[in-house]
Amino acid sequence: MKLTKKIELAMTALILVTTPFLTNFSQTQIVAAAKSSKVAAKGKITLIYDAHLYNKYGHKIKNKNKYLPYADDDVNGYKYIPEFNADVMQYYGTKIINGQKFYNIGSDCYISMADIKEVNGKNSKKGKLVLNQKSAVYTKAGNKSSYTLPKRAIVKYQGAVKEAKSKPKYYYSKYYKSDDNEHYFYLPLTKIKGKNYYAIGQNRYIKANNVTSLDGYPLIYNGVTTATVLETTATQTIKNQKTKRILKKGQKIKVDLAVKPWAEDFEGYIFRLHDYPNEYIYENYISLRNYLPTSDYLAQVCSFVKSKTSTNVKLYGVTGNPIGVSFNTAELSAFNVDGLFYIWNKAENKAELYYHLLSRSFNRKDLNNNDGTQLSSPTDDEKTNENSLSTTEKIISVNSFVKASDVNFYDGIKLSPLNTPLEAEQKQKIATDNDKAQLQKAFDSEQQNITGSSRHAGLTLGYDYALVNAAVVLRSTKATLAQVDEALWLLETTKTQIKTLYFEDFS
Structure with missing residues (x-):
């Protein structure tokens, strides 16, 4: 979920409780609602994040009988507008409600100034912070002053926002069209008694953890935050399968990441439980204290490496010898890996570190011959019948490696070596039938093939x-102990991957 000096002590504080629920709605519906108003529009506004709707008394709207086509219901039935589809909305005036400024968007609905980024194209939050809860004002010595700012107060900050190369503790991010990369921005923190603060005036500071937006962007907390469960529900796996763990309404939990799950028709994020990292909760069931970094499904279940140079990357077999095929880095510079092994190379008399490529993680167009020429095009039979591949081609497809020295870790789960250089050397002995017993048992039990759905x-x-x-390793009279171990690992790993991985473009 990606959601990025001097204090005026007599300022008017703005209050609004928001919860980051993400669902779809139609931009055209907003326009239609605007046209229905009898009052001429004063201008346009954009949102920082999801915004609840309020009536003229400052109460959140909860009226299921009232038709509001441009709004959705949160888990408690309150109306809100999802930020990511509400790029521009018309407003018809402003109103001070209980000392707070609100914008009238028609149909007797109002949005708090605290949730608005731009008014008529101008960033209204430039140089300002918005608070996510009531916040005491502290001195440099860490003592509380006599001032307390209310929830959703808008506060000017001191200092200048800077760009970072990696994600800081607190940051906001945005993309530039020029490079299509995510850029990170942060406001320098002040450390007081071991805690992080933002300066908002001379000898005046507020806790960074109490800030929800910076410069009109959601402020991301790169750490562990708390969330309140809004409705009793079970946690789920990353593949949307319910677990036995039940979270009760009102329960406080720790979460540390927002993840875009695998489901094709899923909107929004699921949040990872910090204490149970294999379990998640759907965003509609929680209210977050802080926004968290976002990730996608693949980064949570896969590992990616990237070529160090533009030179094609050679592929190797289980013995550490080149197989005559290379990755075409012009087509595929980053690729999936699922294991990290030391392989003993007899010719060079040493063990080297290799990444095992995720089975079926590349297509023929991604590969070249080692001399740089393209692979021959597949025959019509090969396009329609995988059984037409030779045994060697099938093994290359499922059991190829790249040298760790040829690539850098890129994204996802960092892998640790599954063996040591010494073990790689010691397991060069020829395996006996007794050494193959465990592999033989696994092979025999796996003859009842797993039936996968079309997406798998x-x-x-x-x-x-x-x-x-x-089967080839079991029949071979020259297979080493290392090859037997690796064949068993491969069998178990590919079986597990059927149950745990999802690739939309696999076929």
Whole structure:
């Protein structure tokens, strides 16, 4: 969920409780609602984040019988406008309600100034912070002053926002069209008694953890925050499967990441439980204290490496020898890996570190021959019948490696070596039938092939090829202990991947 000097002590504080629920609605519906107003529009506004709607008395609107086509209901039935679709809305005037400024957007609905970024194209929050809760004002010595700012207060800050190369503790981000990359911005913090503060005036500071937006962008907290459960519900896995853990309404939980899950029709994020990192809760069931960094499904279940240079990256077999094929880095500079091994190279008399490529993680167009020429085009039979591939081609498809020295870790889960250089050397002995017993048992039990749905066809095929690889190792009189261990690992890994991974473009 991605959601990024001097204090005027006599300022008017603005208060509004928001919860970051993300759902779709139609921009045209907003326009239609605006046209229905009898009052001429005064201008346009944009939102910082999701904004609840209020009536003329300053109360959140909760009226299911009232038709509001441009708003959605949160888990408690209150009307709100999802920020990410509300790029521009018309307003018809402003109103001070209980000392707070609100914008009238028609149909007797109002939005708090605290939730608005731009008014008529001008950033109304430039140089300002918005608070997510009531906040005491502290001195440099860490003592509370006599001032307390209310929830959703808008405060001028001191200092200048700077750009960072990586995600700081507190930051906001935005993309530039020129490079299509995410850029991180932060306001320098002041450390007082071990806690982080923002300066808002001479000898005046507020806790950074109490800030919800900076310069009109949601302020992201790169850490662990608390959330309140809004409705009793079970947690879920990253693949949208319910667990046995039940979270009760009103319960406080710790969450540390917003993840875009795998489901094709899913809108919004699920949040990872800090104490149970394999469990998540859907955003509609929680109210967050702070916004968190966002990630996608693949970064949570996969590992990615990237070529160090533009030179094609050679692929190797389980013995550490080149297989005559290279990644075409012009087509695919970053690719999936699922294991990290030391492989003993007899010719060089040393162990080197290799990444195992995720089975079926690349297409023919991504590969070249080692001499730089393109691979031959697949025959019509190969396009329609995977069984037309030779045993060698199937094993290359499922059991190829790249040298760790040729790539850098890029994204996702960082892998640790599954063996040591010494173990790689010691396991060069020829395996006996007794050494192959565990692999043989696994191979025999796996003959009842796993049936995958169409969206997992590529993963299921990788599992089938792992069986082919295991059969070749079992029959070989020259297979080493290392090859037996790796064949068993591959069989178990590809089986697990069918249950735990999802790739929309696999076929």
